[in-house]
Structures are given as C-alpha cells and as structure tokens.
Amino acid sequence: MSAQLIPIRDQDGRQAVSGRDLHSFLEVTTPYTTWISRMIEYGFTEGQDFLTFLSESTGGRPSTDHALTLDMAKELSMIQRTERGKQARQYFIECERRVKALQPKEISPAEQMALGLQAAQKLLAEKDTKIAELAPKAEAWDDVVGAKGTMSFRDAAKVLHEHGVISIGGNRLIDKCLEWGWLYRPNTNSEGKTPAVRAKQAKIEQGIFVEKATTYTDRWTGEKKISTAPQVRVTGKGIDAIRKRLAKQETEQPALEGVAA
Template identity: 30%
Template structure:
C-alpha cells in the first residue's frame, strides 16, 4: 500500500492530496466523485480553507476535481473506512503528527526555585493544583460513570424520550435537530437522519408494522444530543444574562 505524501501548504501547513488518500484507502476509483461530494463538499463538520481546499486538475485530458486536506481532516476520513488499510493510514497520520509536534527539549525551561521560600511557595502551589484537580474529578466522576454505562447499552429510545430528559417537547427537539444538521434538510419535511449521524451509530431508522419510518436514538446518540443541546442552552442563557 502506497501512503499519501505530505506537502507544504500556506494555509493548511501540511497538506494531503485527497486522491492519493482515496487510493491509499483502497476505495473504488469509479466512486471518487460520489465519495468527495459526500465526505468533503457536503460534510457539515469540514471547514473550507481550514480542513480542505479544492482545486481542479487535468488527468489524461479530462478535467477532474481534487482537494488538499489538513492532516487532522485526512485522519478523520481514514477513520471512517473501517478496514485494515483505513487503520494503517490513520496510524500513519498519527505518527506524522507526533513527529511534527515540538519535542520535550524544545519546550521553554521552567525557572527553578532560588531559595527556600520560593521552593515552599512552589510546593504549596503544586498541592493546591493537585487538590483542585482531585476535587474536579470527584464532581465529574458520576457523570463519567453515567455516560460510560449509557453508551455501552444497546437500548434504543425515541425522540420523545430524549425530549423529556431535556424538558422539551418532541416537536421542539426536532426543530433543534434540524438546526444542528442531525436531519437531512434536503429530505424535509420528512425527517431522515443525516449520513454522518447514522455512521457514528447515534441513530437508527426502522419501519413500523404500518410501513412508516420511525427514528430511534442509540444511547451514544442520546448522550451526544443531550450534551450538545444542554451546552447550547447554557450559551443562550449566558447571553441573555449579559
């Protein structure tokens, strides 16, 4: 397998050729146009100029679309391909990032205490920081345990179930999910989960006995939605307070 080469780029710093990445992942070259349209052009979590930059090129007399990707974005695309080649490419990018990160010897030196008083103050500050960290961990641990337990569960819940936990109506939650891109806006008014939401195993779409679509949320999806909307509510309430 030939790994994609890194190249210098003014905005992206170290860029990856998208077509080289595509070939390295062992994907069908005939599906390139469909793949880049779905994973790059229509990717709601990819920012043009930060994660990628598009350009056209001529190959064998044919005009084709290509992209330069940031290492971070290229790594995410590789992670979506759940094959051995996808894992190898992902590890390759991780190693590239590790080698490009500043080494320990390049970090600024910490000033050493010059006398007993300074040493005592430094020790006291270290104790304070450790105590504060342990206290924060105690506060966060119940939430961490809850998230781990819920995420491991295979139970599916409805939109109404999630809405109740947020003290919202199912209708209001659906409006939020449309705004956040959980639903495919191109399919409205029919509520169809976006590809990325299904791919992350956040939700499932099933048919009822009457042949109607039913949107169900996995436990991992429930955590994602509750955390995201709760954080959004905090931001809104904070702005109103100001």
C-alpha cells in the first residue's frame, strides 16, 4: 500500500486528512461542499473531528476545505460502501499502526519504580567497585604524603608518574613550580651561569619544600666542602600540594600535556 495513497498532514499536533483529498480519492460524484455537509450530519463535531479552513488555489478564490481526523476519515470511507472506501479505510488503519509503533511504550508506576531501583542498584554496585579499586591507591598515596624525609625533584616526578598523576621529568617539574611562583632563580652570577633554584620562603614555611646544604669533594684538594647554593627538596606534604595544583591546572585548561589518563 503506497504511503502517498492519501496525503497525511499535521494539524495542531494531530494527523489529519484533507477533506477534498479524501473526496477525490473516493471518486465521489457529488460536489465536495454538498458531500461534506451531508457527511458532517452523521454526528461529527467541528473542533473535535474536523476543522474548516481555506485551501490555497492556483487561480480564483480559495476553496473551503476541512482537516479531518483519521477516525473521521475512516468512518467516511466506510459510509461510501465502495471498493475505494474499503481501500481508504485500510490505509488509515495502517497509518495509525505505524504511528503507534514509533511511540514509546507506556509503563506503569510500578514498572517505573522497578526500573528506578535497578538503576540505583547498578550505581551503588559501580560505586562499591570504584571504591574498592581506589582504596589501595589512596592508602599508597597516604603513605607517600605521610612519609618522613624529603626527595629530589627527579624522585618526586617519578612518584607522581607511578601514581598516575602526571608523566613528567624532574626538570619539567621544576619548571612547573617556577611557573606557579613556588620556586625562583637568584640573579645570574658574574660568570653568566644560571644559578640553582631556590624555594620561596612561604613554601618552606608551609612545609612543601626544604632547603638543605649539600657537600661536595674538591677535585683538586680532595677536601669536603659545603656548597654555597642549598638544594631544594620536596617533602611528602609538597608532593600532595603539587598533585592538587596539577589537578587545578587541568580543570582550568582544556587539556594538560602529559597528564596520565
């Protein structure tokens, strides 16, 4: 059965048929205005079963037409008692069947509640699984943060990489801390060499960094000496502060290069 047997149009959100299109398909010999007036007398109500409107015309005055509901169109097709009428009625039934097949299935309040409970149980199960997965990692991280002693930036970068925070080297980690204003470089010395980094006093007081004097052996005399530039080292608290700062930077930027997935 052709989908274009009789055009179906939308009328205020409902499927409707032009009365003139139906009149033409049924091959009714009575003039349309006379025929439709007789059909309406079978008990159809304007505003409920049909609407009257003026159809566009290629010439002359617009013609009066009617937008018929599919139910009314089916009944009018049955009234004709012709082969065309039977064909039109079957066509409208098929159109309604296809529309209903596309509509979502209605479910009862009890079914809605059951689906809601299933979804909630699934979320709880996923949450428990996630917690179980994260618990060992959280404990391991707590061990790092609570550990006594300090580490170099190279070792700090390695810890961050092993815990899936960021894949970064020691030098780049120093660059990050310089970018954040946590470290600084003293003025270049008279020989034009770039001096070692120093920690901002505020970060030392916060317990993020410590500065330790380093010793070295004089290559000429073999004497052990203390370097004039102390080495900045990262504490366990500092590792955690770096992780939080990286997380903040990741949310501020579309993507942070090198962050582990």
